[in-house]
Amino acid sequence: MIAGCKKGSRDAFNELVLKYQKQVFNIAYGMLSDYEDASDAAQEVFVKVYRSIASFKGQASFTTWLYRICANVCNDILRKRQRRGISISLDAEESDSGAPSEIPSSEPTPEESLEQNERQRAVRDAINSLSAEYREVIVYSDLQQLSYDEISAILRCPVGTVKSRLNRARNALRKNLSDKRELF
Protein backbone atom coordinates (compact mmCIF):
# COMPACT_ATOMS: atom_id res chain seq x y z
CA MET A 1 0.00 0.00 0.00
CA ILE A 2 2.78 2.39 0.93
CA ALA A 3 4.78 1.32 -2.10
CA GLY A 4 1.74 2.01 -4.24
CA CYS A 5 1.42 5.47 -2.71
CA LYS A 6 5.10 6.15 -3.49
CA LYS A 7 4.42 5.27 -7.08
CA GLY A 8 1.57 7.76 -7.12
CA SER A 9 -1.35 5.35 -7.01
CA ARG A 10 -4.41 7.23 -5.83
CA ASP A 11 -6.21 4.02 -4.98
CA ALA A 12 -3.40 3.01 -2.68
CA PHE A 13 -3.51 6.42 -1.09
CA ASN A 14 -7.24 6.23 -0.57
CA GLU A 15 -6.78 2.91 1.09
CA LEU A 16 -4.16 4.41 3.35
CA VAL A 17 -6.46 7.28 4.39
CA LEU A 18 -9.27 4.94 5.26
CA LYS A 19 -6.96 2.80 7.34
CA TYR A 20 -5.42 5.56 9.40
CA GLN A 21 -8.04 8.32 9.49
CA LYS A 22 -9.48 7.35 12.86
CA GLN A 23 -6.12 7.31 14.57
CA VAL A 24 -5.12 10.59 13.00
CA PHE A 25 -8.40 12.18 13.90
CA ASN A 26 -8.15 10.89 17.49
CA ILE A 27 -4.79 12.49 17.94
CA ALA A 28 -5.94 15.71 16.34
CA TYR A 29 -9.03 15.85 18.46
CA GLY A 30 -7.12 15.02 21.60
CA MET A 31 -4.68 17.82 20.87
CA LEU A 32 -7.16 20.39 19.66
CA SER A 33 -10.37 19.43 21.45
CA ASP A 34 -12.34 20.89 18.57
CA TYR A 35 -14.13 18.83 15.95
CA GLU A 36 -13.69 21.21 13.06
CA ASP A 37 -10.09 21.90 13.86
CA ALA A 38 -9.44 18.21 14.24
CA SER A 39 -11.07 17.54 10.88
CA ASP A 40 -9.02 20.23 9.18
CA ALA A 41 -5.92 18.93 10.88
CA ALA A 42 -6.63 15.38 9.69
CA GLN A 43 -7.07 16.58 6.12
CA GLU A 44 -3.85 18.55 6.31
CA VAL A 45 -2.05 15.50 7.65
CA PHE A 46 -3.10 13.32 4.74
CA VAL A 47 -2.37 15.98 2.15
CA LYS A 48 1.11 16.27 3.59
CA VAL A 49 1.43 12.50 3.49
CA TYR A 50 0.49 12.52 -0.18
CA ARG A 51 3.04 15.22 -1.01
CA SER A 52 5.88 13.72 0.97
CA ILE A 53 5.31 9.97 0.81
CA ALA A 54 8.26 9.72 -1.61
CA SER A 55 10.62 10.91 1.13
CA PHE A 56 9.49 8.22 3.53
CA LYS A 57 12.56 6.03 3.66
CA GLY A 58 11.14 3.30 5.85
CA GLN A 59 13.73 3.74 8.59
CA ALA A 60 10.95 4.27 11.11
CA SER A 61 7.54 2.65 11.06
CA PHE A 62 4.94 4.33 8.92
CA THR A 63 2.70 5.06 11.92
CA THR A 64 5.59 6.78 13.68
CA TRP A 65 6.15 8.91 10.63
CA LEU A 66 2.43 9.57 10.28
CA TYR A 67 2.02 10.51 13.95
CA ARG A 68 4.99 12.83 13.69
CA ILE A 69 3.30 14.70 10.83
CA CYS A 70 0.10 14.77 12.85
CA ALA A 71 1.88 16.23 15.90
CA ASN A 72 3.50 18.93 13.77
CA VAL A 73 0.22 19.90 12.16
CA CYS A 74 -1.57 20.05 15.52
CA ASN A 75 1.20 22.10 17.10
CA ASP A 76 1.04 24.53 14.20
CA ILE A 77 -2.70 24.96 14.77
CA LEU A 78 -2.17 25.42 18.50
CA ARG A 79 0.42 28.10 17.85
CA LYS A 80 -1.95 29.88 15.51
CA ARG A 81 -4.62 29.69 18.20
CA GLN A 82 -2.27 31.17 20.75
CA ARG A 83 -1.47 34.05 18.47
CA ARG A 84 -5.15 34.66 17.86
CA GLY A 85 -5.98 34.21 21.54
CA ILE A 86 -8.52 31.49 20.89
CA SER A 87 -9.41 29.15 23.70
CA ILE A 88 -11.51 26.12 23.27
CA SER A 89 -13.91 24.93 25.89
CA LEU A 90 -15.87 21.80 25.90
CA ASP A 91 -19.13 23.65 26.43
CA ALA A 92 -18.68 25.80 23.37
CA GLU A 93 -17.62 22.84 21.35
CA GLU A 94 -20.67 20.87 22.21
CA SER A 95 -23.01 23.69 21.49
CA ASP A 96 -21.47 24.71 18.17
CA SER A 97 -20.66 21.43 16.73
CA GLY A 98 -23.21 20.03 14.34
CA ALA A 99 -21.11 16.97 13.78
CA PRO A 100 -22.10 13.74 15.39
CA SER A 101 -20.25 12.88 18.55
CA GLU A 102 -20.17 9.42 19.86
CA ILE A 103 -20.43 8.64 23.52
CA PRO A 104 -19.12 5.26 24.50
CA SER A 105 -21.94 3.05 25.53
CA SER A 106 -21.36 1.64 28.97
CA GLU A 107 -24.92 1.79 30.13
CA PRO A 108 -24.28 3.61 33.38
CA THR A 109 -26.94 4.99 35.60
CA PRO A 110 -27.95 8.52 34.95
CA GLU A 111 -26.12 9.67 37.98
CA GLU A 112 -23.03 7.79 37.00
CA SER A 113 -23.29 9.06 33.52
CA LEU A 114 -23.51 12.56 34.81
CA GLU A 115 -20.55 12.08 37.08
CA GLN A 116 -18.60 10.43 34.34
CA ASN A 117 -19.35 13.24 31.96
CA GLU A 118 -18.31 15.75 34.56
CA ARG A 119 -15.09 13.95 35.19
CA GLN A 120 -14.34 13.67 31.49
CA ARG A 121 -15.13 17.29 30.93
CA ALA A 122 -12.89 18.31 33.81
CA VAL A 123 -10.03 16.15 32.56
CA ARG A 124 -10.51 17.39 29.01
CA ASP A 125 -10.38 20.97 30.22
CA ALA A 126 -7.34 20.21 32.32
CA ILE A 127 -5.61 18.64 29.30
CA ASN A 128 -6.50 21.67 27.21
CA SER A 129 -4.85 23.88 29.78
CA LEU A 130 -1.57 22.04 29.44
CA SER A 131 1.21 23.28 27.23
CA ALA A 132 1.53 21.66 23.81
CA GLU A 133 4.56 19.70 25.00
CA TYR A 134 2.70 18.09 27.91
CA ARG A 135 -0.52 17.76 26.01
CA GLU A 136 0.91 15.67 23.23
CA VAL A 137 2.51 13.14 25.63
CA ILE A 138 -0.82 12.74 27.43
CA VAL A 139 -2.58 12.26 24.09
CA TYR A 140 -0.12 9.68 22.87
CA SER A 141 0.08 7.89 26.21
CA ASP A 142 -3.51 7.94 27.46
CA LEU A 143 -5.60 8.49 24.35
CA GLN A 144 -3.58 6.49 21.87
CA GLN A 145 -2.20 4.01 24.39
CA LEU A 146 1.23 4.18 22.80
CA SER A 147 4.29 2.78 24.54
CA TYR A 148 7.18 4.88 25.79
CA ASP A 149 9.32 3.69 22.88
CA GLU A 150 6.71 4.60 20.31
CA ILE A 151 6.24 8.03 21.83
CA SER A 152 10.01 8.45 21.96
CA ALA A 153 10.24 7.67 18.23
CA ILE A 154 7.45 10.10 17.36
CA LEU A 155 8.77 12.96 19.45
CA ARG A 156 12.41 12.12 18.65
CA CYS A 157 13.48 12.28 22.24
CA PRO A 158 14.83 9.73 24.71
CA VAL A 159 12.49 7.48 26.63
CA GLY A 160 13.63 9.12 29.84
CA THR A 161 12.47 12.46 28.48
CA VAL A 162 9.12 10.96 27.59
CA LYS A 163 8.70 9.65 31.14
CA SER A 164 9.81 12.95 32.59
CA ARG A 165 7.34 14.91 30.50
CA LEU A 166 4.59 12.48 31.35
CA ASN A 167 5.31 12.85 35.07
CA ARG A 168 5.17 16.61 34.84
CA ALA A 169 2.00 16.47 32.72
CA ARG A 170 0.25 14.27 35.24
CA ASN A 171 1.40 16.42 38.14
CA ALA A 172 0.04 19.43 36.30
CA LEU A 173 -3.27 17.65 35.75
CA ARG A 174 -3.42 16.74 39.43
CA LYS A 175 -2.82 20.31 40.36
CA ASN A 176 -5.42 21.61 37.88
CA LEU A 177 -7.99 19.11 39.09
CA SER A 178 -7.23 19.42 42.81
CA ASP A 179 -10.24 21.65 43.35
CA LYS A 180 -12.51 19.09 41.65
CA ARG A 181 -11.28 16.18 43.66
CA GLU A 182 -14.81 15.26 44.63
CA LEU A 183 -15.49 14.17 41.04
CA PHE A 184 -12.78 11.56 41.32
Added chain:
Amino acid sequence: MNCSEFNKLLDNYESLSAEELSLLDVHAAECDVCRSELNFFKSIVLTSSSLPVPEPPTDLLDKVNSRIDSMPASISRIDRVINSFRCNTSRYVTAAACLAVGIIVGLNSKTIGDMLNNSDNGGVISTNVSVSDSQDEDNTELPAEDPAPVSETEEAKTVIPTEPIRSVVKQQPKKTVSPASETRKPAGVFSGTVTAGSEYRPVIKPEIVSEQPKAPEIQETPKVTEPTAAAVNGRSGSRYVIARDNYHIPDTQPTEAVKVTAEPSTAAAETITERYQIATGSYELPDDEKQKLLKNKLIINEDDVEAVTECMRDAGIRGTTNGYVGSTESIANLLAMLSARNIYYNYAECVTGVDEVVFILLVN
Protein backbone atom coordinates in the same frame (compact mmCIF):
# COMPACT_ATOMS: atom_id res chain seq x y z
CA MET B 1 8.20 5.01 53.98
CA ASN B 2 6.75 8.26 55.15
CA CYS B 3 4.23 10.49 53.40
CA SER B 4 6.92 12.83 52.07
CA GLU B 5 8.71 9.97 50.37
CA PHE B 6 5.40 8.69 49.11
CA ASN B 7 4.60 12.02 47.43
CA LYS B 8 8.02 12.13 45.85
CA LEU B 9 7.47 8.70 44.37
CA LEU B 10 4.01 9.65 43.19
CA ASP B 11 5.41 12.72 41.41
CA ASN B 12 7.63 10.36 39.42
CA TYR B 13 5.05 7.65 38.91
CA GLU B 14 5.94 6.95 35.28
CA SER B 15 9.59 6.36 36.19
CA LEU B 16 9.04 4.00 39.15
CA SER B 17 10.26 0.47 39.18
CA ALA B 18 8.02 -2.42 40.13
CA GLU B 19 9.50 -2.47 43.60
CA GLU B 20 8.83 1.21 44.12
CA LEU B 21 5.28 0.82 42.90
CA SER B 22 4.70 -1.91 45.45
CA LEU B 23 6.13 0.32 48.19
CA LEU B 24 3.71 2.97 47.08
CA ASP B 25 0.81 0.59 47.43
CA VAL B 26 2.02 -0.67 50.80
CA HIS B 27 2.17 2.84 52.23
CA ALA B 28 -1.16 3.77 50.66
CA ALA B 29 -2.69 0.81 52.46
CA GLU B 30 -1.48 2.25 55.73
CA CYS B 31 -2.08 5.95 55.18
CA ASP B 32 -5.51 7.34 54.35
CA VAL B 33 -4.27 10.63 53.02
CA CYS B 34 -1.71 9.05 50.74
CA ARG B 35 -4.23 6.42 49.66
CA SER B 36 -6.68 9.17 48.67
CA GLU B 37 -3.95 10.92 46.72
CA LEU B 38 -2.98 7.74 44.91
CA ASN B 39 -6.59 7.01 44.04
CA PHE B 40 -7.03 10.55 42.75
CA PHE B 41 -3.99 10.12 40.59
CA LYS B 42 -5.10 6.83 39.16
CA SER B 43 -8.57 8.16 38.50
CA ILE B 44 -7.21 11.01 36.41
CA VAL B 45 -5.16 8.60 34.35
CA LEU B 46 -8.13 6.32 33.92
CA THR B 47 -10.38 9.14 32.87
CA SER B 48 -7.95 10.60 30.36
CA SER B 49 -7.49 7.14 28.89
CA SER B 50 -11.20 6.77 28.36
CA LEU B 51 -12.07 10.15 27.02
CA PRO B 52 -14.57 9.78 24.22
CA VAL B 53 -13.37 10.66 20.80
CA PRO B 54 -15.83 11.39 18.05
CA GLU B 55 -15.62 9.53 14.81
CA PRO B 56 -13.83 11.29 12.01
CA PRO B 57 -15.94 12.97 9.36
CA THR B 58 -17.29 10.53 6.83
CA ASP B 59 -16.24 12.81 4.05
CA LEU B 60 -12.68 13.13 5.24
CA LEU B 61 -11.33 11.11 2.31
CA ASP B 62 -13.28 13.16 -0.21
CA LYS B 63 -12.04 16.38 1.28
CA VAL B 64 -8.49 15.15 1.18
CA ASN B 65 -8.77 14.17 -2.49
CA SER B 66 -10.37 17.51 -3.28
CA ARG B 67 -7.48 19.34 -1.77
CA ILE B 68 -4.97 17.20 -3.62
CA ASP B 69 -6.79 17.66 -6.90
CA SER B 70 -7.01 21.38 -6.36
CA MET B 71 -3.25 21.60 -6.03
CA PRO B 72 -1.57 22.78 -9.25
CA ALA B 73 -0.02 19.83 -11.03
CA SER B 74 3.34 21.61 -11.22
CA ILE B 75 3.42 22.06 -7.51
CA SER B 76 2.62 18.44 -7.08
CA ARG B 77 5.38 17.47 -9.47
CA ILE B 78 7.80 19.87 -7.84
CA ASP B 79 6.97 18.43 -4.49
CA ARG B 80 7.74 14.99 -5.76
CA VAL B 81 10.98 16.11 -7.36
CA ILE B 82 12.02 17.90 -4.18
CA ASN B 83 11.15 14.92 -2.08
CA SER B 84 12.98 12.64 -4.45
CA PHE B 85 15.98 14.92 -4.24
CA ARG B 86 15.77 14.96 -0.48
CA CYS B 87 15.56 11.23 -0.57
CA ASN B 88 18.66 10.93 -2.68
CA THR B 89 20.58 13.83 -1.22
CA SER B 90 22.67 11.57 0.91
CA ARG B 91 23.55 9.51 -2.12
CA TYR B 92 24.46 12.59 -4.11
CA VAL B 93 26.59 13.89 -1.26
CA THR B 94 28.32 10.54 -0.87
CA ALA B 95 29.00 10.31 -4.58
CA ALA B 96 30.33 13.85 -4.66
CA ALA B 97 32.57 13.17 -1.69
CA CYS B 98 33.96 10.02 -3.28
CA LEU B 99 34.59 11.87 -6.50
CA ALA B 100 36.38 14.67 -4.67
CA VAL B 101 38.52 12.20 -2.74
CA GLY B 102 39.35 10.39 -5.95
CA ILE B 103 40.39 13.59 -7.65
CA ILE B 104 42.53 14.63 -4.72
CA VAL B 105 44.20 11.23 -4.52
CA GLY B 106 44.76 11.27 -8.24
CA LEU B 107 46.33 14.69 -8.17
CA ASN B 108 48.54 13.78 -5.26
CA SER B 109 49.63 10.59 -6.95
CA LYS B 110 50.50 12.50 -10.05
CA THR B 111 52.37 15.10 -8.03
CA ILE B 112 54.31 12.49 -6.11
CA GLY B 113 55.01 10.63 -9.32
CA ASP B 114 56.30 13.75 -10.96
CA MET B 115 58.46 14.52 -8.00
CA LEU B 116 59.88 11.04 -8.00
CA ASN B 117 60.54 11.08 -11.71
CA ASN B 118 62.10 14.50 -11.68
CA SER B 119 64.25 13.93 -8.68
CA ASP B 120 67.81 12.90 -9.40
CA ASN B 121 68.44 11.49 -6.04
CA GLY B 122 66.77 8.19 -6.39
CA GLY B 123 63.49 9.41 -5.14
CA VAL B 124 64.64 10.88 -1.92
CA ILE B 125 62.86 14.09 -1.42
CA SER B 126 64.86 16.56 0.44
CA THR B 127 64.09 20.03 1.53
CA ASN B 128 67.62 20.68 2.38
CA VAL B 129 70.17 22.45 0.39
CA SER B 130 69.94 21.57 -3.18
CA VAL B 131 72.68 19.71 -4.86
CA SER B 132 74.89 22.26 -6.38
CA ASP B 133 76.11 22.20 -9.83
CA SER B 134 78.88 19.76 -10.30
CA GLN B 135 80.86 22.33 -12.08
CA ASP B 136 80.85 24.60 -9.10
CA GLU B 137 83.97 24.42 -7.19
CA ASP B 138 82.45 25.49 -3.95
CA ASN B 139 79.78 22.99 -3.45
CA THR B 140 78.24 21.91 -0.31
CA GLU B 141 78.69 18.30 0.40
CA LEU B 142 75.27 16.90 0.61
CA PRO B 143 73.96 13.73 2.02
CA ALA B 144 73.99 10.64 -0.08
CA GLU B 145 70.98 11.84 -2.00
CA ASP B 146 73.52 12.64 -4.61
CA PRO B 147 76.76 10.93 -3.89
CA ALA B 148 78.35 12.08 -7.12
CA PRO B 149 80.18 15.07 -5.71
CA VAL B 150 81.78 13.09 -3.00
CA SER B 151 85.32 12.09 -3.29
CA GLU B 152 86.08 8.54 -4.09
CA THR B 153 87.86 8.19 -0.86
CA GLU B 154 85.00 9.40 1.15
CA GLU B 155 81.90 7.65 2.03
CA ALA B 156 78.86 9.66 1.28
CA LYS B 157 76.46 9.88 4.06
CA THR B 158 72.94 10.92 3.92
CA VAL B 159 72.75 13.17 6.81
CA ILE B 160 70.07 15.56 7.63
CA PRO B 161 71.35 16.35 11.02
CA THR B 162 69.03 16.94 13.83
CA GLU B 163 71.75 16.59 16.37
CA PRO B 164 74.87 18.60 16.67
CA ILE B 165 76.69 18.37 13.45
CA ARG B 166 79.82 17.60 15.34
CA SER B 167 78.74 14.07 15.83
CA VAL B 168 78.14 13.78 12.15
CA VAL B 169 81.45 15.25 11.34
CA LYS B 170 83.12 12.92 13.75
CA GLN B 171 81.77 9.99 11.92
CA GLN B 172 83.67 10.99 8.91
CA PRO B 173 87.22 10.00 8.71
CA LYS B 174 89.62 12.75 9.40
CA LYS B 175 91.97 13.48 6.68
CA THR B 176 95.12 15.35 7.02
CA VAL B 177 96.26 17.45 4.25
CA SER B 178 99.38 16.37 2.66
CA PRO B 179 101.41 19.11 1.22
CA ALA B 180 102.48 16.84 -1.49
CA SER B 181 99.60 17.36 -3.74
CA GLU B 182 98.60 20.71 -4.89
CA THR B 183 95.18 19.52 -5.58
CA ARG B 184 94.45 18.53 -2.06
CA LYS B 185 92.33 20.56 0.17
CA PRO B 186 92.52 20.63 3.91
CA ALA B 187 90.31 18.12 5.55
CA GLY B 188 87.11 19.18 7.07
CA VAL B 189 87.03 22.43 5.28
CA PHE B 190 83.75 23.79 4.42
CA SER B 191 83.86 24.21 0.75
CA GLY B 192 80.23 24.26 0.25
CA THR B 193 77.87 26.75 -1.06
CA VAL B 194 74.43 27.37 0.00
CA THR B 195 71.78 28.15 -2.44
CA ALA B 196 70.30 31.39 -1.46
CA GLY B 197 66.86 31.03 -0.06
CA SER B 198 67.11 27.32 0.59
CA GLU B 199 66.41 25.79 3.92
CA TYR B 200 69.91 25.75 5.00
CA ARG B 201 71.30 22.71 6.62
CA PRO B 202 74.29 21.69 4.71
CA VAL B 203 76.47 18.88 5.72
CA ILE B 204 80.11 19.36 6.08
CA LYS B 205 82.31 16.67 4.91
CA PRO B 206 86.02 16.66 5.04
CA GLU B 207 87.23 15.66 1.72
CA ILE B 208 90.43 14.84 0.08
CA VAL B 209 90.63 16.08 -3.35
CA SER B 210 91.96 13.36 -5.44
CA GLU B 211 94.25 13.78 -8.31
CA GLN B 212 91.27 13.94 -10.46
CA PRO B 213 88.76 15.27 -8.09
CA LYS B 214 85.18 15.48 -8.89
CA ALA B 215 83.17 18.57 -8.58
CA PRO B 216 82.48 20.48 -6.38
CA GLU B 217 86.13 20.66 -5.62
CA ILE B 218 87.95 23.76 -6.46
CA GLN B 219 89.84 22.26 -9.32
CA GLU B 220 90.26 25.36 -11.24
CA THR B 221 91.41 27.60 -8.53
CA PRO B 222 94.79 29.01 -9.22
CA LYS B 223 97.70 27.89 -7.27
CA VAL B 224 98.38 29.24 -3.92
CA THR B 225 100.66 31.84 -5.27
CA GLU B 226 97.75 33.60 -6.74
CA PRO B 227 95.10 33.40 -4.14
CA THR B 228 93.41 36.61 -4.95
CA ALA B 229 92.88 35.60 -8.55
CA ALA B 230 91.47 32.36 -7.39
CA ALA B 231 88.99 34.09 -5.20
CA VAL B 232 87.94 36.36 -7.94
CA ASN B 233 87.94 33.86 -10.70
CA GLY B 234 86.54 31.04 -8.68
CA ARG B 235 83.66 29.38 -10.27
CA SER B 236 81.67 29.53 -7.16
CA GLY B 237 81.01 33.05 -8.09
CA SER B 238 78.46 34.79 -6.04
CA ARG B 239 78.01 32.00 -3.60
CA TYR B 240 81.61 32.14 -2.76
CA VAL B 241 81.32 35.82 -2.32
CA ILE B 242 78.29 35.51 -0.13
CA ALA B 243 80.10 33.36 2.34
CA ARG B 244 82.93 35.76 2.29
CA ASP B 245 80.83 38.81 2.76
CA ASN B 246 79.02 37.41 5.71
CA TYR B 247 82.11 36.27 7.37
CA HIS B 248 81.96 37.14 11.00
CA ILE B 249 85.10 37.91 12.79
CA PRO B 250 85.55 38.80 16.38
CA ASP B 251 85.55 42.40 17.43
CA THR B 252 89.25 42.74 17.14
CA GLN B 253 90.68 42.31 13.75
CA PRO B 254 93.35 39.85 13.26
CA THR B 255 96.67 41.52 13.32
CA GLU B 256 98.60 38.91 11.57
CA ALA B 257 98.44 38.89 7.88
CA VAL B 258 98.55 35.70 6.07
CA LYS B 259 100.62 35.61 3.03
CA VAL B 260 99.75 32.95 0.74
CA THR B 261 103.09 31.80 -0.30
CA ALA B 262 104.72 28.54 -0.55
CA GLU B 263 105.66 28.89 3.06
CA PRO B 264 102.88 30.70 4.76
CA SER B 265 103.71 29.39 8.12
CA THR B 266 104.45 32.72 9.57
CA ALA B 267 101.59 34.55 7.98
CA ALA B 268 98.06 34.97 9.19
CA ALA B 269 95.15 35.98 6.98
CA GLU B 270 95.32 39.67 6.50
CA THR B 271 91.96 40.02 4.93
CA ILE B 272 88.80 38.09 5.01
CA THR B 273 89.30 37.22 1.42
CA GLU B 274 92.70 35.84 1.98
CA ARG B 275 91.68 34.01 5.08
CA TYR B 276 88.80 32.39 3.39
CA GLN B 277 90.78 31.74 0.33
CA ILE B 278 93.41 30.07 2.32
CA ALA B 279 90.80 27.87 3.81
CA THR B 280 89.41 26.80 0.53
CA GLY B 281 92.11 27.29 -1.96
CA SER B 282 95.07 25.17 -2.66
CA TYR B 283 98.04 26.00 -0.60
CA GLU B 284 100.88 24.38 1.01
CA LEU B 285 101.58 24.65 4.63
CA PRO B 286 103.43 22.67 7.06
CA ASP B 287 101.27 20.55 9.30
CA ASP B 288 101.86 22.45 12.48
CA GLU B 289 101.17 25.77 10.91
CA LYS B 290 98.15 24.51 9.21
CA GLN B 291 96.76 23.60 12.55
CA LYS B 292 97.06 27.16 13.59
CA LEU B 293 95.39 28.55 10.59
CA LEU B 294 92.73 25.98 10.12
CA LYS B 295 89.81 26.79 12.24
CA ASN B 296 86.54 25.14 12.86
CA LYS B 297 83.58 26.88 11.41
CA LEU B 298 80.13 27.42 12.73
CA ILE B 299 77.66 28.39 10.03
CA ILE B 300 74.31 29.80 11.01
CA ASN B 301 71.46 31.75 9.51
CA GLU B 302 71.46 35.46 9.68
CA ASP B 303 68.21 35.52 11.58
CA ASP B 304 69.69 33.44 14.36
CA VAL B 305 72.76 35.56 15.02
CA GLU B 306 71.34 37.05 18.17
CA ALA B 307 70.20 33.73 19.55
CA VAL B 308 73.48 32.07 18.70
CA THR B 309 75.45 34.86 20.30
CA GLU B 310 73.43 34.42 23.43
CA CYS B 311 74.08 30.70 23.45
CA MET B 312 77.77 31.27 22.91
CA ARG B 313 77.82 33.58 25.87
CA ASP B 314 75.99 31.05 28.00
CA ALA B 315 78.35 28.33 26.91
CA GLY B 316 81.37 30.33 27.89
CA ILE B 317 82.66 30.96 24.41
CA ARG B 318 84.83 34.04 24.15
CA GLY B 319 85.92 36.08 21.22
CA THR B 320 89.51 36.58 20.29
CA THR B 321 91.42 38.05 17.45
CA ASN B 322 91.63 34.66 15.89
CA GLY B 323 88.07 33.76 16.29
CA TYR B 324 85.79 32.37 18.94
CA VAL B 325 87.46 30.20 21.48
CA GLY B 326 86.15 27.66 23.85
CA SER B 327 86.91 24.35 25.38
CA THR B 328 85.72 21.22 23.69
CA GLU B 329 83.13 20.89 26.44
CA SER B 330 81.85 24.41 25.93
CA ILE B 331 81.64 23.84 22.20
CA ALA B 332 79.66 20.72 22.85
CA ASN B 333 77.37 22.65 25.20
CA LEU B 334 76.92 25.35 22.60
CA LEU B 335 75.93 22.90 19.92
CA ALA B 336 73.55 21.22 22.34
CA MET B 337 71.94 24.56 23.14
CA LEU B 338 71.53 25.39 19.50
CA SER B 339 69.88 22.05 18.89
CA ALA B 340 67.60 22.47 21.87
CA ARG B 341 66.43 25.82 20.52
CA ASN B 342 65.95 24.43 17.05
CA ILE B 343 68.53 26.75 15.60
CA TYR B 344 69.97 25.56 12.36
CA TYR B 345 73.71 25.38 12.31
CA ASN B 346 76.51 23.63 10.60
CA TYR B 347 79.68 23.01 12.46
CA ALA B 348 82.72 22.06 10.48
CA GLU B 349 85.30 20.60 12.72
CA CYS B 350 88.70 20.32 11.21
CA VAL B 351 90.76 20.64 14.29
CA THR B 352 90.40 18.13 17.00
CA GLY B 353 92.31 16.83 19.88
CA VAL B 354 92.98 20.20 21.35
CA ASP B 355 91.88 21.58 24.65
CA GLU B 356 90.85 24.85 23.25
CA VAL B 357 88.90 25.05 20.05
CA VAL B 358 88.90 28.04 17.81
CA PHE B 359 86.14 28.53 15.35
CA ILE B 360 84.85 31.22 13.15
CA LEU B 361 81.25 32.14 12.73
CA LEU B 362 79.86 32.25 9.25
CA VAL B 363 76.46 33.68 8.56
CA ASN B 364 74.28 32.78 5.74
